[in-house]
Amino acid sequence: DDLSYSFLQVARTEARITSRAGLAQFEAARCIRDLAGKAHSTQLAQLAARMTSAIRASSRLGEDPFLKIKGLIQDMLEKLEKEAEEDAAKKGFCDKELAESNEKKADKTNEIEKLSTQVDKMSSRSAELKEEIAALEKALGELAxxxxxxxxxxxxxxxxxxKNKADMEQGLDGIKIALKVLSEYYAKADKAHSSADGAGGSIIGLLEVVESDFTKGLAEMTATEESSLSAYDTETKENEIEKATKEQDVKYKVKESTELDKTVAETTSDRSGVQAELDAVLEYLQKIEEECIAKAETYEDRKARMVAELAGLKEALRVLNEESTDGALIQTASLRGVRRHSHA
Incomplete structure (x- = not known):
């Protein structure tokens, strides 16, 4: 009877162990199912369903699903840990590439702005020089x-x-000859012409006035000519100096403008090269942003979710492991009791 009682006690204990293990297994499945709902995780939902199916199938077959369930959880743990590692590595890669690409973008943008400023400044100066050259050339044309x-x-x-000088000199010479002839004529001792002395004196006086006028006119004409010639020479010399100065100014301004235009072309080409580099950086940056910047879930949210999932899986394993340990202890104690009864 005591032996029968002991076997009955062992059977009941085993049934209790099986019942407690089943409860723990279902509790682990429920825990994972709840976690799947909170995290909106399809993977965890599928795991919970597989665990429940394994428990029910093992129950029908009279098998212990503990190892299978533990294996399912362990596999999921390893999978999630691997995904977490890959996600962290991807985060590091993304942070590095985004930082470097944005830095390159800023550098290239600043370089383009500097080159554009140089191009604008040089183009403006070249345009000013061309206007100054045009004004100088117009002034040179007017000067010429x-x-x-x-x-x-x-x-x-x-x-x-x-012509006038020649006429004046010829007239003056004629007057001088006439005066000489008349003066000599009226100076003779022969008085045959004494009755005409008064008229002769008047003629000589008139000729002397005309001679004086001609002499004065010739002097004024010569002075005017000399003054005009002097003014002409002075202004011509000034014009020559002004012309030389303006021509030299045009030469230097043309040279400067030509050099500026050449530098503008080179700088514009450099800017086009930098723009091409910036376009490549922007294209790569857009690709990296599409790849790295989550639209629905940020890395921080995803990390928090994965941490919660891992914690939930570890908790499920803990429950199973504790129940397995408790069950083993109870089973050992029960078997010892059976042995004592059998020896008695």
Whole structure:
């Protein structure tokens, strides 16, 4: 009877162990199912379903599903831990690439802005120089035109002066000859013409006045010519200096403008090269952002979810392991009791 009682006690204990183990297994499955709902995790939901199916199948077959359930949880743990490691590595890669790409973007953008500023400044200066060159060339044209007018006027004045001077000198010479002849005539001792002395004196006086006028006119004409020639020479010299100065100014400004235009072309080409580099950086940055910047879930949210999932799986394993340990202790104690009864 005692032996029968002991076997009955062992059977009941084993049934209790099986019942407690089953409860623990279902509790672990429920824990994972709840976690799947909170985390909206399809993987955990599938795991919970597989655990429940394994428990029910083992119950029908009279098998212990503990190892299978533990294996399912352990596999999921390893899978999630691997995903977490890959996610962390991806996060590191993304942070590095995004930081470097944004830095390159800023550098290239700043470089383009500097080159654009240089191009604008040089282009503006070149345009100013071209305006100044045009103004100088216009002034040189006006100067040449003015000098040509002066040359023509001087030539005409010189011709008039030369002709008038010759006429005046010829007239003056004629008057001087007439005065000499008359003076000699009336100075003779022969008084045959004494009755005409009064008239002769008047004629000589008149000729002397005319001679004085001619002499004065010739002097004024010569002075005017000399003054005009001096003014012409002075202005011509000033024009030559102004022309040389302006031509030299044009030469330097043309040279500077040409060099600026060349530098503008080179700088524009450099800017195009930098722009191409920036376009490549922007294209890569867009690709990295699409790959790395989550639209629905950030890395921090994803990390928190995975931490919660891992914690839940570890908790499920703990429950199973504790129940397995408790069951083993109870089973050992029960078997010892059976042995004592059998020895008795």
């Amino acid at each position: 035109s003015g000098q040509a007018g002066m040359d023509k006027l001087r030539f005409e004045e010189k011709e008039i002066y030369t």
